[in-house]
Every structure is written in structure tokens, then in C-alpha cells.
Amino acid sequence: MKERHTLLEKEGTKSVLASLISIIIGLLVGSILILVVGAFSDNLGLGSAWEGIRLVFFGIFSTGRNAAGALTWGFNPQSIGNMLFRATPLILTGLSVAVAFKTGLFNIGAPGQYLMGTLATLAIALGIPSTALPGPLLWLLAFLGGILAGALWGCIPGLVKAFLNINEVLACIMTNWIAANLVTWFFDVNKMFQNTVENTKTSYIYKTAYGRTFVDGAWTYVDGNGVSTAKLGLDKLFPGSQVNAGILIAILFAILVYILMTKTTLGYELKACGANRHAARYAGVNDKRNIVLSMAIAGALSGAGAALYYLSGNTEFFWSTYQALPATGFNGIPVALLAANNPIAVIFTGIFMSMLNIVGLQLTKLTAYNEYITDVIISVIVYLSAFSLVIKMLLTSRRKHREAAAPAAVPPAEPAAPPVEPAESLTESAPPAEMPPVEAPPAEAPDAAAEKGGEQA
Amino acid sequence: MRTMAAENIIEMLHITKEFPGIIANDDITLQLRRGEIHALLGENGAGKSTLMSVLFGLYQPEKGVIKKNGQEVKINDPNDATALGIGMVHQHFKLIEVFTVLDNIILGAETTKAGFLQKKEARKKVEALSQRYGLKVDLDAKVEDITVGMQQRVEILKMLYRDNEILIFDEPTAVLTPQEIDELMDTMREFAKEGKSILFISHKLNEIMAVADRVTVLRKGKYIGTVDTKDTDKQSLSNMMVGRPVQLEVTKAPAQPGEPILEVKDFTVPSKAHKKNAVNNVSFQARAGEILCIAGIDGNGQTELVYGLTGLEKSSGGTVTLCGRDISHASIRHRGEQMSHIPEDRHKHGLVLDFTLEQNLVLQRFRESRFQHMGFIDQRAVREYAEGLIEQYDVRSGQGPVTRARSMSGGNQQKAIIAREVDREKPLIVAVQPTRGLDVGAIEYIHSQLVAERDKGKAVLLVSLELDEVMSLSDRILVMYEGEIVGELDPKETTVQELGLYMAGAKRMDMSRKEGEGA
Structure with a gap:
């Protein structure tokens, strides 16, 4: 059948x-x-x-x-390794956009959530003395902090949408810039995070490989004392590249999101809200809660992307972001669109987008x-x-x-495909149906009109 | 009787129109005489609309010819149809809501001088037409502000303005009050008398018997026959239409009302459109074992009443008690524990169209421990449950439980909703226009389901705009007019005419005493 x-x-x-x-x-x-x-x-x-x-x-x-x-x-192990490394945050921002899409929301706020995730991750990883906690614990704390910050930042457009019915796109764009300025302000004020060891660079934050250490009666940052994501042998597989276990975590997240959306009651509710908010409400689903939840999950994923990127230990953050939002956040949108919002497909489209990045570098290097x-x-x-x-x-x-x-x-x-659809349903796929599909097109149009009429009533 | 009665103005001969996988019109012949009212009767999906779309130039038939006055014509698009004098009032009006009535009428046929609109001339012509046929419209009102009845008159004037002589009416009475229907019938007769020819699409047998000269019946895309209305009756027409003897009247035993299930007191729901309350101080009871019907013309607060009762919208006053519990401020989910709701708009509320049939069948129940373990949906339990319902309620679809709801026919979508709601076994069933847009066979089925539920001791609150349905299905009728209940009637003792007067606000009872009839 x-x-x-x-x-x-x-x-x-x-x-x-x-x-x-x-x-x-x-x-x-x-x-x-x-x-x-x-x-x-x-x-x-x-x-x-x-x-x-x-x-x-x-x-x-x-x-x-x-x-x-x-x-x-x-x-070329180096290229492929770097491709996987750069794909890590893209997969997560892609998932972020895809989850929101499934709930009928356009999360254009991934850059802001990504920035807030960056802020929290770096503040935790660099703020807590590396001697105070075992490395893996500090890493985990920073990772979770990034996720939480992203989630909270994602909640804002969600709350505004759910309770004030303000378009999430507008709220997202505004919170993006708020995040950008907030991050710049934070690192501007907290000078201790600014990288002064490699003084050829300005406006960069220490890599997380630098740990906050007490040396000769003063706090300073020492390379190698900080945290960085475990390599799990991937560096042996792709020597010379930056790849680490982050890509595996990203893939794990994609699988978890897939399970969430297809196998759980929560995913069912979220999708019902996205596909037809009215029907979801009718069925007793709390649509407001689901909108906020969906944006929180989306934000958490973006935050996780930021955390994994900066916790690698060898990536530096240019903190003067108030004029530019991180492209990784925006690139989550094409990653999700190319994947048709399928979480598993996001893994591949994320890797593809990062491949283009590597290609660009090769182009510059070789031609x-x-x-x-x-x-x-x-x-x-x-x-x-x-x-x-x-x-x-x-x-x-x-x-x-x-x-x-x-x-x-x-x-x-x-099974017969339904007859030519009226223009307004052009973007809808036309699943085949065996039953003679009601009347020919004009009969379908009234339904659409009836829907409209219903809303007016 | 009519001088040119035998002359065919339009002939559609052996029309065949196919869509992938389905023959919508299979060798259909329709002959329209000058000055006659010709009804086109058939169930949903019988091919009426397709046939009219062919005549109006929206589709090209694969086979067959169209002749006007004996001459073969080719109708490639609606402009050709208009040039041939063919006009159509669509079931759902094609008006621009923010334009005035006059602008809508002249749109596409504007008189211009050097590129400038000549509205004055147009206004004169429209006014003359409006007066001549008694089609009262307010030319300067915006379409969004006028009643549905007036919108229809605008559509009719549009045809007249274009000097059409062949007028197609697609289910024109669906949105009208009984009185407005009578007026429309008179107008149609007037047109016919003047030699205009009318094609009247309907599945309401009463109206066809009342106004049409001849009827052509279609069934599943095939031509069944053409009969004179004076030689036939409703029963044989419906048998032709459905292809088997149909129970036109609902058969049911007298109601045995029991305990009150739903008690509504001084219930008020604010309107979204204007400052007045959409539902104003309404009180009533629905008892176990009865079908209580809320009758009224569309837009008199029935929708808001149901939204208020089911929790889709917030009420602003009064109390609702369901099975002894005050649910005035309960959540939708909480209310759903005691109430089934067959919603008015099956696409907006009833179904998630992009979900599969099985997902739709557990729309409220997916949280029950039967269908989920620790938050993970038990797909097999859902599948088994869906297959059971599909079989029990004969819901037909292309791929069974995994069919997308969107691809199902309207009747089967509605059956799926009914199956879901009835199977939840709640003491109260709120059914809003459960048979809207469905064909006779499906209506018969849904009516029998509702009666069966009543006989099981459930309270059924039916909201319907169809007078036939109100009269035949209900045990008690409440009439709503402008947000208030203006009458309580016994369907066995009242008449359609009397009901119509209450619906139009011409008559009302003092509901606080429930006796005596005020003017």
C-alpha cells in the first residue's frame, strides 16, 4: 500500500x-x-x-x-578536516532554522543567538580559572552555557510573537543587533578577555586554549592551560586540520532533532502548530507555549553551534561585532532550505556549504x-x-x-494525481490520491475561499 | 408556454473533460433553451462545476463541441465567454472587497474616454438596471461592508451590466436567508420571462423543484438524464443523483431528554469586528439524549457562541457549566475532556492538512497513554487505531492511514473528523454545520451518526444554516439573531416560514419568560 x-x-x-x-x-x-x-x-x-x-x-x-x-x-586530509570543522557550527545553525521552520516560524535570529552563545561560552571558558575545575567539566559548563544563552535569546522573539503577535522576523532582526552591540560592549568593558599575548592582533579574544591562571601574584592567560574540544583521533585521520569531536556532536544533535520532530509528542505538537496553528489550538495544544519552546530550541541549537566553534581551542573571536553579524548565523538559512528542513539532510547541506568555503580558500591560494x-x-x-x-x-x-x-x-x-490546482496552492505539493478527488478545480477553490470566510467570521 | 421555448441557445454536445486519472465529464450533453431556467443537479464531484467551467472558458474539453444558436463556437477563456453573452455568478463571489460596489461592477468593462474612467455613465446604467430588476445595492459602499445577499446582487448586476443573456448561477442560495432565496427566485423568473436563459447549479431539490423548468442530472462525471420538473418529484430526482434510493427524511425516534449536560447562563462573547457583543447574554441548556439546534442566518453570533463554548475565544461574561463543572475559564484541552467538537471550518480547525490521516485522527488523543510512552509516540498503536476508525467509518482515501489529509475529498475529510470526534465518546458533541458542502449520501450518513449518538444518551448541540437540516434533525430549535436567542421552537410544530421570520429578526419571543410572541 x-x-x-x-x-x-x-x-x-x-x-x-x-x-x-x-x-x-x-x-x-x-x-x-x-x-x-x-x-x-x-x-x-x-x-x-x-x-x-x-x-x-x-x-x-x-x-x-x-x-x-x-x-x-x-x-586532501587538511581540506576535508577543515571542511568538517567549519561545517560544525553551520549544521547547528541550519538545524536551528529548520526546527523553527517546522513550527511555522522563520528564525532569522540565528546570528544573534549565535553571538549570545559565543559570549556565554567565552565568558565561562575564559572567566573561570582553569585550575578551579577539571578541564572537561569546564568545557561542559561552557558548552551548556552557550546553549542556554542561545535558548534565552531565542525566547525573546518567541515570547513577543506568542503574546503580542509581533512578527518573529522583525523581533529576530532587532534582537540580532542588540546581541551584536551587547557582545561588543561586554568585551570592551571586560578588558581581561582581550588578547594581549599576541599583540599583533586587536579586537580579538583569547582562544579557549588559553586558561586563566594565577602566575606571580596576578591573573594571566597561559596557552595550553585552557579547554579545547577533544579530537578523538580525528586529527590523526585528517592531519593538519582543525577538525575535532565537535562535528560528531553536531551530527548527534541532528539525529536528536530528527527523533524529536518525528517520534515524540512534543515534535508532533510543534509540527501541528507550524502546519496549522488554528487546528493545533482546536485540539487543545498550547500554541503560545509551543512557539516559545520552538524558538528556545532553535536558539539553543545556534548557541551550541557557537559554543562548539569557539571551544575548539584554536579559533579566535573578533569581538568588535557591532557592525557585522556572523555569517554562520545567516548561512543557517540556506543550509536549512537546501535540506528542505530535514534534520538529517542538514548534516549534508551544512558540510556542502562549508566545502564551498574551503573551495574559496583553495581558489585564493592557487589562482x-x-x-x-x-x-x-x-x-x-x-x-x-x-x-x-x-x-x-x-x-x-x-x-x-x-x-x-x-x-x-x-x-x-x-493513484491519480489531483487535477490541476488553483494558482494559490502552487507551492503545495500534490500528493496522489486514489479517490476521485472531489470535484475538478473550481470545487477546490471554494474550499480555499471558505477558509477565508471562516477567518473573517 | 414561452414563445421560443424550443430554441436551444446553448448546446454542449458530448463534452468530455479529463484530468489526470479522472474523467470529470464523460460525454455530457446539455441543451439550454432560450428563456428557460435549467437546473444542473449532482453530488459533489459529479462534474457540475467542471462542465460550467468548460462553458465559461476556464477549461478546454478533450472532446465535444459547444454551439451557440446552432453555430459552433470556441471558448478559450472567460473573455470569449463574456463576448458570447455568458455570465457567471460563482459560488464564492469574485469581488474586490476594498472596492466600491460600482467599481466592482464595472471592473473589466469600464467605459473610458481618452483613458479616463467615465463613471457617471456607468453609474446611470447600473442604477437603471438595479431599479428595473429590483436589485437593491448601495453603489458607493465598499464590498467588505455589505451583506452577503447584497454581494450576490452585485454579482448579478455585473452580469447584467455586461448585457449577458446566458446566466450561470453556481449554488447561489447557499448563503441566503429563506426570504432572500425567495427574492432571488423571483429575480430569476423575471430574467427568464425576458428571454434570458439561466443555468442553475444546485443540489437543493426544493429550490430546483420551485424554480427550474428542466433539470439535467449528472453523476460521477456521467450524464444521467434531463427531465421536466413538472414530470418528476424530489425523491426520483435524488435517486437519479445518487444512483440508489436515498432516505431524504431523517428517521429518528422521539427524543428522550435526560439530565442537562451543558448549562449556559448569561453568556457573552465580544465581537472581533465591532464594538457590540457577538453573543449577548445567552442562556440555554442542552440535555442528554437530545439534539439541540442553534438556527440562524450566518453571522448572527453562532460561530462566536461555539468559539466561546469550546474555548477558542474568550468569553466576557456569564458561565458555562459542563457536566456539573464550571468551565467558563477552562483551557481548550480541559474542556475537550468532556466535549467533542466538529468544527465549522474543517480546513482551519478540523484538520492539519499537511499531516497524514492517522496523525489527524489522534489530533487530541496523542497524549493518551495508549498512544505514547514517555513522550515517544507509539506509531503502531496510532496506525492500528487509525485503521480501525477508517474501516468503521468508511473513510476513503488514496493510501489509507498515511494519506495526506489535503489530498482527500471534502466528504471524506469530514467523515474523518466525525469519526475522530464521535469516537472520543464525550457526553457533549458540538457539531457546527457538519454537512456543509457535502453530498446527499454523506449527509445521510452524518445525520444518522448524530442521531445514533443522541440515542446513546449524548447531548448534541448542532449549529446549522441549512433549514432542511434544522427542521429534520433537531429535537429543539433555538434561533439566534444578532447575538441573542430570539426564539425557542419545536420543529414538529413550527414551519420553515415561521423559522425564517425569527431568523430575519422580524419576530421574537421574550426569552426570559419563554412564552408569548412579540412583534
């Missing part, structure tokens, strides 16, 4: 296909850009353009240049192009990821067209 669709007709397949098409179009647009820039640039030329294009597609497998100056390819080309590619993919719904719809309608053109090709047992 269930397995009547071919693989191609499954919703999941369509989502994956739509995302892949977005990605490929994005990469192609990037290639065209590289070609154009190369052709019109004196120091690049078409030869470099060809190299650039190959790097855009396969840069993760680039191993540099050989003696003859040609690009060499192969397994005269700069990494911003990959930013353009990322932006194109971001735009197209929003289109992935449209692409999915096109995939669906193309199939319908074929069926309409050749009705004989449809086996009699095949």
Missing part, C-alpha cells in the same frame, strides 16, 4: 533533486562568473578560468600544484582569483535554495503534464 510510487515520485526524492538542481545552477553561475572575470582580466586569462572552474567543482580534492605548475588532485567568487556562488545558491520549492513544483507539474499527455501510460492501479 505504501510502496506504490516509484522512487522518482517520492516527495523526498523530489526534494533532494530540487536541492541538487539549485546547487548545480549555483556552481554553473559561479563558473560563468569565473569565465567572464578571467576573460577580461589581464593577469588571469582563459587558462586560469578553466583552472578556477575545476577548483569550484572539485576544489575540496585539490592538493596544490606540482613542479610543472599544473593542478594536482587527490585526497589569482579571490575567495569572494565563492561568496557569490554561495549567494546564488542561497537565492536558488529559496527557489528549490519552485523547482520541486516544476518537477511535480512536469510529471503531471506527462501523465495528462499520455493517460494510457498510467497504470489503472496508479
Whole structure:
């Protein structure tokens, strides 16, 4: 009864296909850009353009240049390790956005939640003397602190939405900037966190590998005394890279979110609220509580992303953030969109987005192009990821067209797709139904209108 | 009787229209004579709307021809239809709410001079038409501010303004009061007398018998036949429509009311639209073993009353006692422990359309220990329960429990809701327009379910706009008008006309004494 669709007709397949098409179009647009820039640039030329294009597609497998100056390819443990390291926070912000989406909320507040998570994590990891607590405990405390701070920050738009019915997008944008200024203020005031050991740098906070230590009657920071995420042998697998166990934690979180959303009563309630808040209320679900809870979970995930990124021990935080929000927060949106909000798929799209990052670095290192080309590619993919719904719809309608053109090709047992839908339901998928689907379209339109009428009443 | 009675103005011959997997119209022939009122009768999904959409140019048929005055014509879009003099009043009006009535009427057929609107001329023409046919409208009012009845008159004027001679009415009476329905019937007869031809889509047999000259019956996309109304009756028409003998009247034993289940005292619910209370000082009791019906024209506070009782909206005064417990301020979930609710709007409240059927069937019950352990949903228990309900209540769908609710037909969506709510076995069932938009077969089924629940000793609070339903199903009728209960009637003793007068506010009882009838 269930397995009547071919693989191609499954919703999941369509989502994956739509995302892949977005990605490929994005990469192609990037290639065209590289070609154009190369052709019109004196120091690049078409030869470099060809190299650039190959790097855009396969840069993760680039191993540099050989003696003859040609690009060499192969397994590059450093690139792959760094890709996984950078994917860690992206997966978590992606999950953050995806969870909120499932509840019908657009969490554009991930950057703010990420910043607040950063603040709490660093304040705990660097504020508590490393001699006061065993390292792993301090690490855990900082990690949980980041999660909690993100959750609390996420609650604000949630509360405002639930009780004052103020659009969460507006509240999120505002709380983002509040967070940005709050963080700058905090580190500006608390000078002790500012990195003075490596005095070539300004506006950087100590890496968490530096521990607060009492030396010669004064508190100071000593490298190696602090906390950093365990490597669990991953550094042996990918030598020369920054990878650590954070990626495993991110994957674990993705699985936990998947279980939460698909197997538990809480997930059921959250999804019901997202899919139809009225019906959820009707069924006795506390919609206000669920909105706040959903934003809290979303915030917690963003906070966890920040915590894992900065607890690595080898990442530094540029604290003067009041003019710019962290891209990792915003990039959670395309990560979630490309994954069609599926928590498991977020793992892969997060890794993909961080791969583009690595590709950008390779491009800069190996050619005269700069990494911003990959930013353009990322932006194109971001735009197209929003289109992935449209692409999915096109995939669906193309199939319908074929069926309409050749009705004989449809086996009699095949469930019939509902007739052409009215325009307003274009973005909805059209699941097949065996029952003659009510009346033809005009009969469906009244239902939509009836819904409208109901709201007015 | 009519001079040109035999002349066919529109002929739709052997029309076949297919959608992927379904033949919506299968070789259907419809001949409309000049100056006749021709009813098109059929259940939901019979293909009436598709056929009319073909005539109005919204769809192209795969086979068949359309002739006007014997000449074959091609109707590619609604503009072609308008050019041929075909106009349509859709079931759900196609009006722009923030435009004035006049603007709506002339929209798309504006008279202009050098690109500037000539509203004065248009106004004159509309006023003349409005007077001639007694179609009273306020030309300068915004559509959002006028009544549904007036909106319909605006739609009719739109057709007249375009000099249409073939008028299609798609279920025009669904939103009207009995009195307004009578007026509409008169207007339709007037049009027919002048030689305009009317196609009247309906599944209400009373109206068809009252106004139509001939009836064409469709069933499951197929042409069943065309009969003169004077040669037929309601029972045989409904048999043609459904394909089997149908019980038109609800059969039920006399009610045996027991203990009061629901007691409402001085209940008040504020309105969202205006300052007045939507429900004002309403008091009544619903007893075990009776079907109590709240009748009234749409928008007189019935919706708000139900929202207030079920907790979807906050009340501002009075008390509600359910099974002896004061639930005036209880949460929806708390109230749901003693009450089933078949909601008015099945898409807004009744179902999560993007959920599967089985998920929808446990919408309230997923928290019960039967369906979850430690917060994890027991998928197998849900599946088994859903399969049981689907079988017991004959809910049909493409893929059984895992069908998306969105892809199910309206009748089966409603059946799913009824199954869910009835199976919860609560002492009170609040059913709001449980049969709206459903066909005769489904209505028959739902009515019998509600009667069965009544006979099990439950209190059924029915809110209905359908007079037939009110009269045949209820044991006691309360009429709501402008947020107040203006009459309590016994369906065995009252008439539709009398009920109509109460509904229109022309008559009211002094409810504090429940006797005597004021003007």
C-alpha cells in the first residue's frame, strides 16, 4: 500500500533533486562568473578560468600544484578536516532554522543567538580559572552555557510573537543587533578577555586554549592551560586540520532533532502548530507555549553551534561585532532550505556549504582569483535554495503534464494525481490520491475561499 | 408556454473533460433553451462545476463541441465567454472587497474616454438596471461592508451590466436567508420571462423543484438524464443523483431528554469586528439524549457562541457549566475532556492538512497513554487505531492511514473528523454545520451518526444554516439573531416560514419568560 510510487515520485526524492538542481545552477553561475572575470582580466586569462572552474567543482580534492605548475588532485586530509570543522557550527545553525521552520516560524535570529552563545561560552571558558575545575567539566559548563544563552535569546522573539503577535522576523532582526552591540560592549568593558599575548592582533579574544591562571601574584592567560574540544583521533585521520569531536556532536544533535520532530509528542505538537496553528489550538495544544519552546530550541541549537566553534581551542573571536553579524548565523538559512528542513539532510547541506568555503580558500591560494567568487556562488545558491520549492513544483507539474499527455501510460492501479490546482496552492505539493478527488478545480477553490470566510467570521 | 421555448441557445454536445486519472465529464450533453431556467443537479464531484467551467472558458474539453444558436463556437477563456453573452455568478463571489460596489461592477468593462474612467455613465446604467430588476445595492459602499445577499446582487448586476443573456448561477442560495432565496427566485423568473436563459447549479431539490423548468442530472462525471420538473418529484430526482434510493427524511425516534449536560447562563462573547457583543447574554441548556439546534442566518453570533463554548475565544461574561463543572475559564484541552467538537471550518480547525490521516485522527488523543510512552509516540498503536476508525467509518482515501489529509475529498475529510470526534465518546458533541458542502449520501450518513449518538444518551448541540437540516434533525430549535436567542421552537410544530421570520429578526419571543410572541 505504501510502496506504490516509484522512487522518482517520492516527495523526498523530489526534494533532494530540487536541492541538487539549485546547487548545480549555483556552481554553473559561479563558473560563468569565473569565465567572464578571467576573460577580461589581464593577469588571469582563459587558462586560469578553466583552472578556477575545476577548483569550484572539485576544489575540496585539490592538493596544490606540482613542479610543472599544473593542478594536482587527490585526497586532501587538511581540506576535508577543515571542511568538517567549519561545517560544525553551520549544521547547528541550519538545524536551528529548520526546527523553527517546522513550527511555522522563520528564525532569522540565528546570528544573534549565535553571538549570545559565543559570549556565554567565552565568558565561562575564559572567566573561570582553569585550575578551579577539571578541564572537561569546564568545557561542559561552557558548552551548556552557550546553549542556554542561545535558548534565552531565542525566547525573546518567541515570547513577543506568542503574546503580542509581533512578527518573529522583525523581533529576530532587532534582537540580532542588540546581541551584536551587547557582545561588543561586554568585551570592551571586560578588558581581561582581550588578547594581549599576541599583540599583533586587536579586537580579538583569547582562544579557549588559553586558561586563566594565577602566575606571580596576578591573573594571566597561559596557552595550553585552557579547554579545547577533544579530537578523538580525528586529527590523526585528517592531519593538519582543525577538525575535532565537535562535528560528531553536531551530527548527534541532528539525529536528536530528527527523533524529536518525528517520534515524540512534543515534535508532533510543534509540527501541528507550524502546519496549522488554528487546528493545533482546536485540539487543545498550547500554541503560545509551543512557539516559545520552538524558538528556545532553535536558539539553543545556534548557541551550541557557537559554543562548539569557539571551544575548539584554536579559533579566535573578533569581538568588535557591532557592525557585522556572523555569517554562520545567516548561512543557517540556506543550509536549512537546501535540506528542505530535514534534520538529517542538514548534516549534508551544512558540510556542502562549508566545502564551498574551503573551495574559496583553495581558489585564493592557487589562482589569482579571490575567495569572494565563492561568496557569490554561495549567494546564488542561497537565492536558488529559496527557489528549490519552485523547482520541486516544476518537477511535480512536469510529471503531471506527462501523465495528462499520455493517460494510457498510467497504470489503472496508479493513484491519480489531483487535477490541476488553483494558482494559490502552487507551492503545495500534490500528493496522489486514489479517490476521485472531489470535484475538478473550481470545487477546490471554494474550499480555499471558505477558509477565508471562516477567518473573517 | 414561452414563445421560443424550443430554441436551444446553448448546446454542449458530448463534452468530455479529463484530468489526470479522472474523467470529470464523460460525454455530457446539455441543451439550454432560450428563456428557460435549467437546473444542473449532482453530488459533489459529479462534474457540475467542471462542465460550467468548460462553458465559461476556464477549461478546454478533450472532446465535444459547444454551439451557440446552432453555430459552433470556441471558448478559450472567460473573455470569449463574456463576448458570447455568458455570465457567471460563482459560488464564492469574485469581488474586490476594498472596492466600491460600482467599481466592482464595472471592473473589466469600464467605459473610458481618452483613458479616463467615465463613471457617471456607468453609474446611470447600473442604477437603471438595479431599479428595473429590483436589485437593491448601495453603489458607493465598499464590498467588505455589505451583506452577503447584497454581494450576490452585485454579482448579478455585473452580469447584467455586461448585457449577458446566458446566466450561470453556481449554488447561489447557499448563503441566503429563506426570504432572500425567495427574492432571488423571483429575480430569476423575471430574467427568464425576458428571454434570458439561466443555468442553475444546485443540489437543493426544493429550490430546483420551485424554480427550474428542466433539470439535467449528472453523476460521477456521467450524464444521467434531463427531465421536466413538472414530470418528476424530489425523491426520483435524488435517486437519479445518487444512483440508489436515498432516505431524504431523517428517521429518528422521539427524543428522550435526560439530565442537562451543558448549562449556559448569561453568556457573552465580544465581537472581533465591532464594538457590540457577538453573543449577548445567552442562556440555554442542552440535555442528554437530545439534539439541540442553534438556527440562524450566518453571522448572527453562532460561530462566536461555539468559539466561546469550546474555548477558542474568550468569553466576557456569564458561565458555562459542563457536566456539573464550571468551565467558563477552562483551557481548550480541559474542556475537550468532556466535549467533542466538529468544527465549522474543517480546513482551519478540523484538520492539519499537511499531516497524514492517522496523525489527524489522534489530533487530541496523542497524549493518551495508549498512544505514547514517555513522550515517544507509539506509531503502531496510532496506525492500528487509525485503521480501525477508517474501516468503521468508511473513510476513503488514496493510501489509507498515511494519506495526506489535503489530498482527500471534502466528504471524506469530514467523515474523518466525525469519526475522530464521535469516537472520543464525550457526553457533549458540538457539531457546527457538519454537512456543509457535502453530498446527499454523506449527509445521510452524518445525520444518522448524530442521531445514533443522541440515542446513546449524548447531548448534541448542532449549529446549522441549512433549514432542511434544522427542521429534520433537531429535537429543539433555538434561533439566534444578532447575538441573542430570539426564539425557542419545536420543529414538529413550527414551519420553515415561521423559522425564517425569527431568523430575519422580524419576530421574537421574550426569552426570559419563554412564552408569548412579540412583534
